[in-house]
Amino acid sequence: MRIIVCVKPVPDPRHWNRMSLHPTLKVLVREGIPNVVNPLDRHALEEALRIRERYGGEVMILSMAPLFSLSILREALAMGADRAVLLSDKAFAGSDTLATSHILSEAVKRIGPFDLILCGNQTIDGWTGHVGPQLSEFLGIEGISFVKMIEGFHFEEDGTAKAIVRKKTEGGYVRIEARLPLLLSVVKEINTPRYVTFSGILEAERKEIQVMSASDLRIDPSQVGLAGSPTKMADLFMPEVKRRREVVQEKPEMASKLIFEKIRQRGLI
Ligand SMILES: Cc1cc2nc3c(=O)[nH]c(=O)nc-3n(C[C@H](O)[C@H](O)[C@H](O)COP(=O)(O)OP(=O)(O)OC[C@H]3O[C@@H](n4cnc5c(N)ncnc54)[C@H](O)[C@@H]3O)c2cc1C
Numbered sequence: 001m002r003i004i005v006c007v008k009p010v011p012d013p014r015h016w017n018r019m020s021l022h023p024t025l026k027v028l029v030r031e032g033i034p035n036v037v038n039p040l041d042r043h044a045l046e047e048a049l050r051i052r053e054r055y056g057g058e059v060m061i062l063s064m065a066p067l068f069s070l071s072i073l074r075e076a077l078a079m080g081a082d083r084a085v086l087l088s089d090k091a092f093a094g095s096d097t098l099a100t101s102h103i104l105s106e107a108v109k110r111i112g113p114f115d116l117i118l119c120g121n122q123t124i125d126g127w128t129g130h131v132g133p134q135l136s137e138f139l140g141i142e143g144i145s146f147v148k149m150i151e152g153f154h155f156e157e158d159g160t161a162k163a164i165v166r167k168k169t170e171g172g173y174v175r176i177e178a179r180l181p182l183l184l185s186v187v188k189e190i191n192t193p194r195y196v197t198f199s200g201i202l203e204a205e206r207k208e209i210q211v212m213s214a215s216d217l218r219i220d221p222s223q224v225g226l227a228g229s230p231t232k233m234a235d236l237f238m239p240e241v242k243r244r245r246e247v248v249q250e251k252p253e254m255a256s257k258l259i260f261e262k263i264r265q266r267g268l269i
Contacts, residue, residue, distance in 0.1 A: 001051055001052065001055045001056065001057035001058075001115045001116065001153075002057055002058050002060075002113065002114045002115050002116075003048040003051060003052065003057065003058070003059050003060070003114065003115065003116045003117075003118060004060050004061075004062050004108060004111065004114050004116070004117045004118070005041065005044050005045045005048045005059060005060070005061055005062065005076075005081065005117075005118045005119075006041065006044070006062050006063070006104060006117065006118070006119040006120075006131070006132075006135070007037055007038065007041040007044075007045065007061050007062070007063045007072070007073070007076050008037075008038045008041060008063065008064075008065065008120070008123050008131075009035035009036070009037065009038070009063065009065045009069040009072040009073075010035060010036060010037075010038045010123055010124050010125045011028075011030050011033040011034070011035060011036075011125060012033065012034045012035060012036045013036075013124065015033045015034055016033075018032070018033055019033055021236050021237065021238065025094065025226075025233075026233035026235065026236040027094065027233070027236075028125065035065075035068075035069060035072050036072065037072055037075055037076055038120050038123045038124060038125075039120070039124060039188070040120025040121055040122065040123070040186060040187070040188060041076075041119070041120040042076075042079070042193040043120065043186050043187075043188055043190050043191055043193055044118035044119055044120050044184075044185075044186050045059070045061070045076055045079055045080075045081060045118070045193070046079070046190075046191045046192070046193040046194060047118055047150060047186060047190055047191055048081070048116070048118050049079065049080045049081070049194070050191065051116070051150070055153070057115075058082045058083075059080070059081045059082050060081065060082060060083050060084065060085065060111065061073055061076045061077065061081045061083070061084035061085070062084075062085050062087070062104060062107060062108070062111070063084065063085070063086050063087065064086075064087040064088070064092060064095075064100055064103050064104060064107075065086065065087075065088060066088060066093075067086070067088050067211070069086065069088075070086065070209060073086055073209055074201075074204045074205070074209075075196060075204075077203075077204035077207045077209070078196040078197075078200040078201045078203070078204035079193070079194060079196055079200065080194070080200060081207075082207065083207055083208045083209070083210070084207070084208070084209045084210070085107060085111060085209070085210045085211075085212060086209055086210070086211045086212070087103055087104070087107050087211075087212050087213075087217070088211055088212075088213065089213040089214040089215075091214040091219075091221040091224055091225050092214065092224055092225055093225055093226075094225045094226035094229060095224050095225055095226075095228070095229055096229035096230065096231035097126065097128050097130035097131055097134060097231070098130075098134060098228075098229065098230060098231070099223065099224045099225065099228045099229045100131055101130070101131050101134035101135045101137075101138055102134075102138060102219075102223060102224065102228070103217065103219065103224055104131070104135050104138075105135055105138030105139050106217045106218070106219055107212060107217055108135075108139060109139070110212070110216075110217060113181075114181055115161070115180045115181055115182075116163070116180065116181065116182055116183075116184065117135065117136075117139075117141075117181075117182075117183040117184070118183075118184055118185075118186060119131060119132035119135070119183065119184070119185045119186070120132075120185065120186060121145055121146055121147075121185040121186060121187045122185075129145065129185070132145060132183055132184075132185035133145060133185070135183060136183040139181075139183070141181050141182060141183055142178045142179065142182050142183070143182070143183040143184070143185070144165060144167055144176055144178060144182070144183070144184050144185070145167070145185040146167050146168040146169075146185065146187055147165050147166070147167055147168070147184045147185060147186045147187065147190065148166050148167070148168040148173060148186075148187050148189040148190050149165065149166040149173075149189075149190060150163060150164075150165050150184070150190070151164040151165065151166065151175075152164055153180075154177075160179060160180070161179070161180045162177050162178065162179055162180065163177070163178055163180060163182055163184075164176070164177050165178070165184060168187055168189065246262075
């Protein structure tokens with residue numbers, strides 16, 4: 001099984017208080033904020049590793065991100081992926097979800113045949129959930145979002161294969177059979193990602209990370225970056241925080257009495 005896992009480096013939530021908004025471009029200013037692997041992408045990678053353990057094959061990381069994200073890809077390699085491809089070019093900066101999906105799809109076409117693409121269902125920064133479905137459209141393959149379980153695969157005599165997956169719904173799940181090649185966007189219920197081991201970290205240092213630019217992908221720069229992004233930000237601002245807080249420093253019994261009195265004074269009980 002040849003599996004591509006899409007991994008997006010996202011700003012570490014522990015440093016989100018240091019993030020700001022660009023006044024004219026209306027995008028997040030991410031410079032100087034440490035990155036981590038988008039949490040759901042760890043679940044996607046874990047699932048890919050489990051499939052490889054069962055059926056054999058190769059797990060490849062695919063990421064579009066600035067060059068400083070190489071260390072994040074090493075972390076994904078340390079979990080057990082075989083190799084990584086980083087798509088990095090100044091021309092990609094400012095890409096919206098459509099341009100991002102277009103860039104990823106051009107890379108997938110060049111990387112060669114695959115059976116599965118696994119994505120996180122959404123990121124913790126952009127949180128649109130657009131990229132998986134758009135990528136499957138660009139590639140002309142089926143895509144399923146909110147996948148909470150991959151039950152297994154049926155391999156037919158004619159060489160084709162089908163996956164049986166469970167898609168999370170509000171009240172339960174829908175069971176879907178879909179032909180490979182297939183793109184699945186996974187939710188956190190699918191598995192518990194493994195820890196990175198010391199030997200995994202050492203092995204990751206020896207694994208290949210191929211860096212590809214816009215010209216390697218033969219992408220027309222006008223179709224990517226801000227120029228190729230139909231999303232136009234009308235406005236972007238930090239919401240005014242109206243909440244106030246007060247620290248009650250008393251022994252528990254007195255603190256609970258004071259808190260109770262404050263709630264009562266505000267007419268909440
Ligand atoms: C006008 C505009 C300008 C922007 N400029 C920038 C910018 O300069 N720099 C910047 O970082 N962001 C920028 N963004 C945000 C960027 O478009 C999104 O972060 C990106 O397209 C992914 O969208 P998302 O985070 O909602 O991902 P989702 O659609 O929620 O992601 C779902 C899954 O898709 C995969 N995926 C998503 N993005 C990537 C990726 N890059 N590589 C590999 N897999 C991925 C992951 O598996 C992820 O879990 C800009 C957005 C707009 C609208």
